[in-house]
Amino acid sequence: MNGPMIYADNAASTRLSPAAKAAMLPFLDEVCANPSAPHAMGRAAAAALANARAQMASALGCDAEEIFFNSGGTEADAQALRTAAHIGARQGKRHILSTAFEHHAVLHTLAQLQREGFDTELLPVPADGVVTAAQVASAIRPDTSLVSVMFANNEIGTVQPVAEIGAVCRAAGVLFHTDAAQAAGQLPIDVRAQQIDLLSLSAHKFHGPKGAGALYARKGLRPAPLLAGGGQECGARPGTENLPGIVGMAAALTEAAAHLDETAAALTKKRDRLIAGLAAIPQAVLNGDAGRRLPGNVNFSFAGVEGEALLLLLDARGICAAAGAACTAGSPDPSHVLLAIGRSPSLARSALRLTISAETTDAEIETILRAVRETVTQLRSAPGA
Numbered sequence: 001m002n003g004p005m006i007y008a009d010n011a012a013s014t015r016l017s018p019a020a021k022a023a024m025l026p027f028l029d030e031v032c033a034n035p036s037a038p039h040a041m042g043r044a045a046a047a048a049l050a051n052a053r054a055q056m057a058s059a060l061g062c063d064a065e066e067i068f069f070n071s072g073g074t075e076a077d078a079q080a081l082r083t084a085a086h087i088g089a090r091q092g093k094r095h096i097l098s099t100a101f102e103h104h105a106v107l108h109t110l111a112q113l114q115r116e117g118f119d120t121e122l123l124p125v126p127a128d129g130v131v132t133a134a135q136v137a138s139a140i141r142p143d144t145s146l147v148s149v150m151f152a153n154n155e156i157g158t159v160q161p162v163a164e165i166g167a168v169c170r171a172a173g174v175l176f177h178t179d180a181a182q183a184a185g186q187l188p189i190d191v192r193a194q195q196i197d198l199l200s201l202s203a204h205k206f207h208g209p210k211g212a213g214a215l216y217a218r219k220g221l222r223p224a225p226l227l228a229g230g231g232q233e234c235g236a237r238p239g240t241e242n243l244p245g246i247v248g249m250a251a252a253l254t255e256a257a258a259h260l261d262e263t264a265a266a267l268t269k270k271r272d273r274l275i276a277g278l279a280a281i282p283q284a285v286l287n288g289d290a291g292r293r294l295p296g297n298v299n300f301s302f303a304g305v306e307g308e309a310l311l312l313l314l315d316a317r318g319i320c321a322a323a324g325a326a327c328t329a330g331s332p333d334p335s336h337v338l339l340a341i342g343r344s345p346s347l348a349r350s351a352l353r354l355t356i357s358a359e360t361t362d363a364e365i366e367t368i369l370r371a372v373r374e375t376v377t378q379l380r381s382a383p384g385a
């Protein structure tokens with residue numbers, strides 16, 4: 001890599017915050033004990049674990065015993081869906097409602113549940129990328145056990161009316177799960193006010209470490225363990241706790257929650273500068289609603305431009321961006337999210353996702369704008385384009 005890199009792929013992963021790193025260091029070094037050990041160092045580890053749980057609970061508006069630590073968003077999604085599916089099955093309810101543009105951690109778990117005899121249904125996503133509470137209300141059936149709608153989409157950044165959907169579900173006696181992997185750190189979360197029963201988090205999406213996550217499960221909803229083993233996390237998640245990861249995650253979420261409004265305001269300004277600049281490129285189409293989207297998310301399709309080629313040229317100029325989700329990068333299939341909002345396969349293949357963080361500077365925004373403008377022009381004028 002020649003020259004400085006510009007990182008605009010924060011939806012895929014973020015840089016560890018200095019506060020999270022500092023909080024983790026003692027647990028990567030001198031505090032090596034297992035939190036289950038009864039000796040003094042074990043008790044210190046257990047105290048740190050309890051403190052991290054209390055910090056997470058305070059950031060989400062719940063009680064500490066409603067937080068279950070795990071390895072990340074994928075595990076939290078799988079456990080949330082399986083927990084609710086089994087609770088429903090015990091009451092003879094086997095219908096699970098979700099949406100067509102969920103993360104694959106949700107969609108592929110739903111596909112497994114379907115093969116296991118559950119009746120899963122995916123709501124279509126309106127063209128603006130925002131599912132409505134009315135859609136959810138009219139699709140709930142007497143045998144619906146669970147509604148799972150993501151808090152904010154990871155590709156197009158659109159923010160869902162979570163509190164309204166929570167109210168619809170609560171009134172209907174249906175459990176509500178939301179995948180908040182993208183929302184945490186950028187949007188206010190209050191699981192009580194928003195009437196959320198199950199919520200998934202991933203630390204590395206909000207400047208915490210990779211490989212750490214959490215499931216919030218409302219009191220009374222005992223998460224069904226995915227593995228068998230020890231009694232950690234009240235038996236919901238056996239295995240020695242990832243204490244450095246957990247402590248780092250709690251520090252990152254606490255820090256993000258303390259600065260939520262300023263961060264969102266600063267990011268929104270930069271995001272809207274990017275959107276305005278990219279919208280001026282001929283035949284550029286913004287994917288997802290312009291206003292109801294994450295403060296850090298920009299996603300455009302450029303008609304006639306191959307997204308993969310655009311990414312390669314931007315990469316050569318030191319700009320780290322994405323076409324869509326990191327886990328489907330390199331796949332020839334167009335994004336299921338962009339198809340869900342009605343984009344043609346060719347427009348879906350011409351997408352560019354730029355996701356910024358508080359660390360993105362105004363100068364970097366201008367460099368990105370210039371690079372995308374020049375690269376799109378270059379690709380469109382190439383022979384055969």
Ligand SMILES: *Cc1c(COP(=O)(O)O)cnc(C)c1O
Pocket residue numbers: 011071072073074075077103105150152153154179180181182201202203204205211212213
């Ligand atoms: C990143 C992400 C996940 C997966 O989280 P991991 O911690 O990487 O397993 C799930 N859902 C959404 C919306 C995400 O953005």
